[in-house]
Amino acid sequence: MALLKVDDLKIHFPIRGGILNRKIDDVRAVDGVSFEVKQGETYGLVGESGSGKTTTGKAIMGLNNITSGDIYFEGTHLNAKKGKKVDVRRDVQMIFQDPYSSLNPRKRVLDIIAEPFRNYEKMTKKEEMFKVQELLEKVGLSSDSVYKYPHEFSGGQRQRIGVARAIALKPKLIIADEPVSALDVSVQAQVLNFLQDIQKDLNLTILFIAHDLGVIKHMCNRIGIMYRGRFVEEGLRDDIFNDPQHIYTKRLVAAIPDVDPRRREEHQSFRAQVKEEYEQSFNDYFDENGLAHSLKPVTDTHKVALPERG
Amino acid sequence: MIVLSKTLLEIKNLTTSFRIGEEYYAAVDDVSLELKENEVLAIVGESGSGKSATAFSIMGLHNRAKIEGEITFKGRDIANLPPSKINKIRGKEMSMIFQDPLTALNPLMEIGRQIGEVLLLHNSEMSKAKRREYSIELLDRVGIPRPDRVVDQFPHELSGGMRQRVVIAIAIANKPELLIADEPTTALDVTIQAQILDLIRELKDDLNSGVILITHDLGVVAEMADRVAVMYAGQIVELADVESLFVNPQHPYTKSLLSSVPATEYAQDRLHVIQGIVPSLQNLPREGCRFRSRIPWMDESVHEEDPKLHEISPGHHVRCTCYQHFYFPEESKEEQTNGVT
DSSP, X not given: OXXXXXXXXXXXXXXXXXXXXXXXXXXXXXXXXXXXXXXXXXXXXXXXXXXXXXXXXXXXHXXXXXXXXXXXXXXXXXXXXXXXXXXXXXXXXXXXXOTXXXXXXXXXXXXXXXXXXHHHOOOOHHHHHHHHHHHHHHTTOXXXXXXXXXXXXXXXXXXXXXXXXXXXXXXXXXXXXXXXXXXXXXXXXXXXXXXXXXXXXXXXXXXXXXXOHHHHHHHOSEEEEEETTEEEEEEEHHHHHHSOOSHHHHHHHHTSOOSOGGGHHHHHHHHHHHHHHHHHHHHHHXXXXXXXXXXXXXXXXXXXXXXXXX | OOOOOOEEEEEEEEEEEEEETTEEEEEEEEEEEEEETTOEEEEEOOTTXXXXXXXXXXXXXXXXXXXXXXXXXXXXXXXXXXXXXXHHHBTTTEEEEOSOHHHHSOTTSOHHXXXXXXXXXXXXXXXXXXXXXXXXXXXHHTTOSSHHHXXXXXXXXXXXXXXXXXXXXXXXXXOOSEEEEESTXXXXXXXXXXXXXXXXXXXXXXXXXXXXXXXXOHHHHHHHXXXXXXXXXXXXXXXXXXXXXXXXXXXXXXXXXXXXXTTSTTOOSXXXXXXXXXXXXXXXXXXXXXXXXXXXXXXXXXSOSSOOEEEEETTEEEESSGGGTXXXXXXXXXXXXXXXX
16 A cells, blocks of 8 residues: 555646636646655655646645645545544654755754654653754754754754654655755755665655756656646656656756766757757647646556557 | 967956954955856855855955955956946946846846846947847847747746846846856756756857856756866865866865766765865865865875965866875775776
C-alpha cells in the first residue's frame, strides 16, 4: 500500500468580478493530478512556476481547499467529509523554501523547535529542553544554541533548524518545498546530504518539490513532471532523464546547463533543435486548450501524457 | 576562439571597503581584472565573496564605501567619479541587469515610461512619440510578444521571465559597451533561463559589448563565459579561460565548488561539503591563505605566507601554493585526481 495516494486532485481558485463579485471563472491550479508515494522513497515533483506543484503539496498538508479528488494517507481518506477533517499534521510535516522567513525572528530556537511538542504532547519544561537539544544534535547544531535567535545562524544552519522542527514529532512524510533553492551551492550540498542522512535514520518518506532538475536528479527515486496543473510524465529517475518521451520533459531536460564548456556548441544546437520540435509538435502533445492529455503507461514504471492514437 | 580585441575595462588593485563601527573592512581586496570587447567574463563565488561588491564598484553604485585602485573604462579612470559625471556614463555606455526583476522595476510606472526614462536621461532631444516607438522596438528585440500592448502595462501584469526581459531592454536601451549582469537568471525557471542567456549572448554579439556575468551557478558559467574569475573572501583565487577552469581546476575552492554541484560528473553520490562557513567581513583572516580554515586537514606548511596569484600556464592564475598539494579528505593522498579528465 502506498503511504500517500493522490487521486484525480483538482484545486480551482475562483476569479471574482463584476458588480456582485460573483464567480466569473476559475484558475485551475491543479487539474486532475494522480500519483502515489511509497514508504521510504523520495518522490520529486517538478515543474515551472505556476505549474501547481506547491499547490499540490499544500493540499496534502491541508492548507488548501480541495475542489474535487481524494487524498489518502496510509489508507485514511483525508478529505472525506466536509467539516470533519482528519488531522494528519502530526505525521506530515513541511520544510519551507526560505529559511529566512520561515523561522519567527522573535522566538528563540528552543521555542521554535518545541512548538510542535507544545501543540501535540504534554511535556515538562525539562523533558522539552532535553528533546530539543537531542534534535539540535541530530541536525548537527550544538545543543547550547537553544537560547539563540534565528538571526545568529547562517542560511544552511537555519534550514537545519527548520528540519529539526519538521522531524520533532517523528513524522512519516515530509513535504520539502524548494528546500535548497535559496541557498549557495556548498550550503545546498550540506542540506541535501543531511536530508539523505535523516531519511535513512528515521525511515522517512519525502515529497520533494523543486524546479532545479539537478537537485531532483540527485535526490529522487521517482519523478513527476507537472505542466499547467497536470502531469505530463512520471517515471523513475532514469526514465525521465535518459528517456524523456513527452516533448515538454525533453525541453526541460535539454534546458539544464551543461557544466562542460567543451560541449557548449553541441549542447546549444541540441537545445535549439528540441525547441523547434517543441514548437512544431506542441499541438500533438497538448489538447486544444494547451493542456496535457491523461497519462498512459509506456513501461511498468514510466507513464507519459500522450494523445489517443487513431 | 577568442579574437584579439580592444581592452574595454581594466581594473587595477581595486579595494572596496565598508565602514563598520569605527573601522573600514575590505570586501573587495586588491582585485585586478581585464575585460575585452565582445568578451564574457564570469565572476563566481558564494554570497559574501565580494563578487557583487566588485560590480557595484565598477558601476559607482556604492554609497559611502571607500574605493581604492583604478577602474579604467575606455581609457579613463572612473573610480570615485562624482555623481554628475558617472551619471553621464551609467545607463549609457555601461549598464547593469539586476537579479530580481520585481524589485528592479518601479511597480507604479508603465513599462514604456520606465524604458523612456533612460532614453530621455541620455538624450533629452528625443520626442515622446519617438521614445515610445523605440521602447516598442526594444521590447520586440528582447523577445516580448505583442510589445505594442506590453508597453502600456505595469510590471505586475507580466510574468517573471517577461519582467527580466524588460529589465534587459532597459539595460540595453542606450547600446552600452559594458553590460554587467548580476545573477540575471537566478530567479527564473530553467527553460526561461536558457532563453535569457541566449538573449544576452545575441545582444553582446550585436552591440560588440563586453559582459561581466556575476553568478553562483556553475552551469551558467560553463554555458556563457569566455573567462572566469573565482572569488573567495574578497580576493580572486583563480582566474582562467572557461575550458581550463572546468577541465583543469586548480584552486581548492574551485575544486570544492565544482564537486558540490549535484548531478554532474564532478559530483559523487554524496556531495562534497566545504567545511566551516564563509567568514563575515569583520572576521576575515587578513593574513595568509584565506581559504586555510575551510581545508583544515591540509598541513599548514602548504600555504604561502603572503599568497599571491601565480600564473601556472598562460592566462591561468591561481592564488597560494596550497593547490599543489590539495586533496579531498575522502580520498587518500595517493590517489589524488586532477580535474575530471
